[in-house]
Amino acid sequence: MRILISNDDGIFAEGIYILAKALQSVGEVIVAAPHTERSATGHAITIHHPLRVDKIKFFDTSIEAYSINGTPADCVKLAIEALLKDRKPDIVISGINNGPNLGTDVIYSGTVSAAVEAAIMDITSIAVSMGSTEITQYEDAAQFVCKIAEKIFYHQDLKDTIVNINYPTCSKEEIKGVKVTTLGVRKYENSFVERKDPRGNSYFWISGTVMDLQQNQNSDIIALQNNYISITPIHFDLTHFKTFEKIKEWDFQG
Amino acid sequence: MRILISNDDGIFAEGIYILAKALQSVGEVIVAAPHTERSATGHAITIHHPLRVDKIKFFDTSIEAYSINGTPADCVKLAIEALLKDRKPDIVISGINNGPNLGTDVIYSGTVSAAVEAAIMDITSIAVSMGSTEITQYEDAAQFVCKIAEKIFYHQDLKDTIVNINYPTCSKEEIKGVKVTTLGVRKYENSFVERKDPRGNSYFWISGTVMDLQQNQNSDIIALQNNYISITPIHFDLTHFKTFEKIKEWDFQG
Structure with a gap:
């Protein structure tokens, strides 16, 4: 199995080092991977x-490694289409991210976008993040x-x-198991x-605290709160099929 | 109705000017909107x-307008949460983009990400793009x-x-109607x-030509090819429900 690894914390982050070594x-x-940290870059190219x-x-490894001055999505695209053109990976893995990628936030995530880029190119992928920093x-x-x-x-x-994985940061003994989540x-x-x-003159920093919202009991957020490893299958087809039928009934002549 | 407008071509693009004037x-x-062009920024913040x-x-208008050194998603977030805190918009509209935002490409689109950011904040939104440049x-x-x-x-x-709209660039007489699409x-x-x-030393430009792939007849791509205005409802829940049941059957102990 040939495995391509990327991340958004940059190629010299601890998470990608430990991941790459283990996967050998x-x-x-x-x-x-990006030559510097590229968090919150979403799916920018x-x-x-x-x-x-x-x-x-x-x-300290002999792993084949490329440092790229681009976003996580750039790195995966360039590796698959140019650097590894004649030896495409069987799987792409992005991480391990220093902090969670849960719920709505995955849309901002550089870690997840690297994995999405692979899926667009028909290669199954994993994004993996630690449940806290x-x-x-x-x-x-x-x-x-x-x-x-x-x-x-x-x-x-x-x-x-x-496959979007969030891994709890409690001790190994406290981990309750694995939950497949939404x-x-x-x-x-x-x-x-x-x-x-x-x-x-004014300037603004993006900041904010997470709101305590009602969550679906199947959700990744609840699983992680209860010390489960969360596995959420995601895809990149944003079509809103539920609304599709509703809009079809509109009168576009009027 | 209060309407917030953004784009990814930058605040001085022709498309946003004509859109804003019409919506008055x-x-x-x-x-x-961004102070310069921010195409292909995806959902970066x-x-x-x-x-x-x-x-x-x-x-030449008296429209209230803010130029921001950020991405399209930043602009919408900042406008709703800070600049218009006490007078939230009823709808957010992003565009008119100089070129299409169709199919898989919406995931890279700054135009669409501005609209997605509004939807995350519970405000219905429209992304609108011209079918060609x-x-x-x-x-x-x-x-x-x-x-x-x-x-x-x-x-x-x-x-x-x-609501993701792609508008054909044929003459008005050639437009066949409206299609709600996937x-x-x-x-x-x-x-x-x-x-x-x-x-x-080598360097790489992202480039590429669109592949001629088999398309679903309900798709935005087919609608636009046939001179229809395409309207695709999209959302930001990336959960892949079809795969969910499959992964649930895996044995995670093994």
């Missing part, structure tokens, strides 16, 4: 400047991803799917902080 | 630097959007929905061009 036990690993690729020494180690999550990667590779029937709802309040510069 | 006939118009807002004179005028599309905005405002039952599939081939700089 299940397949051939190639890393292509770079069209106004060209992309540079540097083949680098990846920490209070982590000192990623090993358990990386071992879990190895298991899931093998399951996906041998099942071979998850076309168009991204995306919950994440909204923020007080989402901007206004400040004044030394010349008295 | 149906409601109070406020513009908040800006967390590493603060946002600046300049209140500007909007062409060969346009000299946007007036017909703007008039059509006025009609749709009124329909949405009076129906009041399109929660969580973004998102088609857009994939690209030869998607990178490799060049050498004067020092002999």
Whole structure:
């Protein structure tokens, strides 16, 4: 199994290092990731400047690794279409992200967008994130991803799917098991902080605290709160089929 | 009806000017848009630097307008949560984009992401794009959007929905009507061009031509090809319900 790894925390983040090392036990690993942190980039791609690729020494390993001055989606696109043109990966894995990617937030996530880009190119993918930023180690999550990667590779029937994993940061003994979940709802309040510069002009920081909203009991948010590993299958077809029939009934002549 | 308008071509693009002027006939118009072009930014938001807002004179109008050094999603978020905090818009409209936003491509689209951001904040929204970049005028599309905005405002039952419109660029007489559609599939081939700089080092441009793929007859792509105005309802819940049951059957102990 050939595995392409990316992330949005940058190629020198701890999460991608531990993930790549662990995955060597299940397949051939190639890393292509942003040269710096690119969080919250959503599904941006770079069209106004060209992309540079540097083949680098990846920490203390001999893993084939490319550092790219682009977004997570750029990295996956460029790796699959150009760098690995004649040896396409069987699976793409993005992470391990330093912090959760839950519910509505996945739409802003660089980690998830790297995985979505792979799915658009018909390669099944995994996005993996730690349930909070209070982590000192990623090993358990990386071992879990190895298991899931093998399951996906041998099942071979998850076309168009991204498997979004959020891994609890409690101790190993406290983890209750695995839950297959749907995306919950994440909204923020007080989402901007206004400040004044030394010349008295305003500027705004995006900020905000997560609102305590009613969640579906199947959701990723509830699973993680209860110390379950959350696995949400996601896709990239945004068609709103429920509304489709409603709009069809509108009179467009009037 | 209070209408917030944004785009990804930048606040001084022709499309947003004609859209904003036309919408004055149906409601109070406020513009908040990126100060420069921000195409293909996907759903990126800006967390590493603060946002600046300049209140500007909007062409030859007296429309209230804010130029912001952020992405389309930033502009909508900031306008709704900070600038218009006590007078939230009833509807958000993004466009008119200079070129189509069809099928899989909507996931890369700044135009669509501005509308998605509004829907996340429970405000129904419209994204509107011209079917090709060969346009000299946007007036017909703007008039059509006025009609749709009124329909949405009076129906009041399109929660969580973004109405994605692609408007044909044929002559008015050749337009066959309106089709409510699903998102088609857009994939690209030869998607990178490799060049050498004067020092002999490689760099890559994202490029590519659209592949001629089999499309669902209900798709936005087919509608536009046949000179129909395409209206696709979209949402932001990426849960892949079809795969959900399949993954639930996996044995996670093994």
